[in-house]
Every structure is written in structure tokens, then in C-alpha cells.
Amino acid sequence: MPYHGESYNDKPIALTECIDSISVINEYINKNFKYSKKVYFATSFGAFILLNYLQNNIDDYYKIILRAP
16 A cells, blocks of 8 residues: 555655555456455545545445444
């Protein structure tokens, strides 16, 4: 995920970069785990990003778990 760990940088967070990261991960999952049901778990800002992603990919999950402190 952008802006975490080694990918950290000083530029402002871009929503599109975060959503693109979820898309890349999903492409990998869809290719390598075709018969798996996807369950998303997201916290705080990650939950906000996930909900934005799912607006355009509504059929891309089995369940979601959102946690906001």
C-alpha cells in the first residue's frame, strides 16, 4: 500500500494511487486464487479507500469488515 513502510514518501497522499494498489492486488488474487472468496478487512483510512474502490467494483467481494476507531 502506498505511503506505508518502504513506499513512504513526502508527497501528499493520492486517493487514486491507493485505489490502484487495491486493483493490482486484486488482479493478482483473481489470477492465482480463482476459486477463493474475497473477504476484505480495512481499518480507518484503509476503510475509506476500500469503500471508494468498491463503489466501482461492487461484485468483487464476498464480505467486508470495516473498523473505524
